Amino acid sequence: MTTPSTTSTARIALVGDRSPHVRSHTRIPGLLEKLAERDGLVLDAYWIPTEEAADVDGFDAIWLLPGSPYASEAGALAAVTTARTRGIPFLGTCAGFQHALLEFARGVCGLDSASHAESDPSGSSPVIVPLACSLAGHEGAIIVEPESLAGEILGAARTVERYHCSYGCNPEYLELLRSHGLRFTGADEAGDPRVVELPGHPFFLATLFQPELAREDLAPHPIIRALAFAAVHHLEAQSAAV
Numbered sequence: 534m535t536t537p538s539t540t541s542t543a544r545i546a547l548v549g550d551r552s553p554h555v556r557s558h559t560r561i562p563g564l565l566e567k568l569a570e571r572d573g574l575v576l577d578a579y580w581i582p583t584e585e586a587a588d589v590d591g592f593d594a595i596w597l598l599p600g601s602p603y604a605s606e607a608g609a610l611a612a613v614t615t616a617r618t619r620g621i622p623f624l625g626t627c628a629g630f631q632h633a634l635l636e637f638a639r640g641v642c643g644l645d646s647a648s649h650a651e652s653d654p655s656g657s658s659p660v661i662v663p664l665a666c667s668l669a670g671h672e673g674a675i676i677v678e679p680e681s682l683a684g685e686i687l688g689a690a691r692t693v694e695r696y697h698c699s700y701g702c703n704p705e706y707l708e709l710l711r712s713h714g715l716r717f718t719g720a721d722e723a724g725d726p727r728v729v730e731l732p733g734h735p736f737f738l739a740t741l742f743q744p745e746l747a748r749e750d751l752a753p754h755p756i757i758r759a760l761a762f763a764a765v766h767h768l769e770a771q772s773a774a775v
Contacts, residue, residue: 541772542577543764546589548612549598551580556697557599557626557745564745564753571753574761583608589615593771594622594736594764597629599697599743602652610636617737622763624756625739627698631661633729633739634702634710642713644706651700662703668696668741675727675742681718682730682738686759694727694742701741702726736763 551558561578568574581589586608589595595616603609609628613636616623625633631649638647638660648656650663675692677684684690702710707726711717719728719740731737736759744754753761 541768542575543593543761543768544577544579544591545594545596545760545764546579546581546586546592546612547596547598548581548583548586548589548609549600550582550584550604552600555598555600557743560745561598564757568753568758568761572758572761574758574765576761576764581612583612586612590619590621592621593767594624594760596760597623597625597632597739599627599629601628601631601649601700603628603632606632606649606652610639613637614640617731617734620735620767622736622760622767623734623738624736624760626743626745627696627741628700630729630739630741631698631700631702633737634706634715635660637710637713637715637731638706642709644709647706649700658706660703660706661700664699664701667699669699671696673727673742674722675719676722677728678718681716682736683718683728683740683756686738686755688755694740694744695746696742697746698741698743735767736760 583603583605589612609632613633638644646658647660649661650659672695675694717726717729720726727741729739744756747754
């Protein structure tokens with residue numbers, strides 16, 4: 534695995550199997566440049582293939598990117614575990630949302646058989662299942678709880694976001710996930726979960742929509758800016774603790 538160099542710049546692990554055919558992957562470098570230009574938020578970014586993501590401790594933020602099925606589901610889940618248990622700021626988008634739920638079901642809820650229907654269609658505990666209607670290439674409204682991390686970041690109770698996914702959370706497992714501490718803070722107009730966060734964690738947010746696709750001018754979405762700020766704060770906290 535590529536090890537980040539020692540620097541005063543916040544370091545972010547972009548976990549995913551980088552491909553020129555995944556639009557979010559091609560947009561992220563430009564978004565990071567805009568963060569530096571517009572907000573002075575300079576992040577030292579490292580692309581980490583899922584097969585090499587078992588150890589991403591030492592970064593100031595972890596972003597689990599779209600692009601499933603991942604080359605290594607185990608690697609993607611390990612990255613989520615690292616962020617969740619080490620207090621590292623985490624963002625999961627699209628497949629990152631799906632695998633954040635899958636990791637929580639296994640690692641916190643004790644549902645070892647939790648599965649993703651895309652990679653394991655015959656799994657006995659399908660926490661992630663095909664959506665009734667694919668959202669690939671669609672936009673949709675999201676209703677956000679105001680008293681939440683997502684609500685604080687977005688500053689609005691309603692937002693319209695872009696998707697490129699065909700899988701989501703199985704409603705049968707929502708109560709299990711909630712009862713162990715996950716909080717679903719954004720839903721579409723039908724009430725289906727689209728945003729999840731983990732209270733008590735410095736920054737743990739996942740969206741089924743893709744904020745990296747939000748604007749054609751590459752102006753960073755508020756959620757991406759918030760992740761960058763969280764990475765900087767993490768770096769400052771770690772430096773102060775030394």
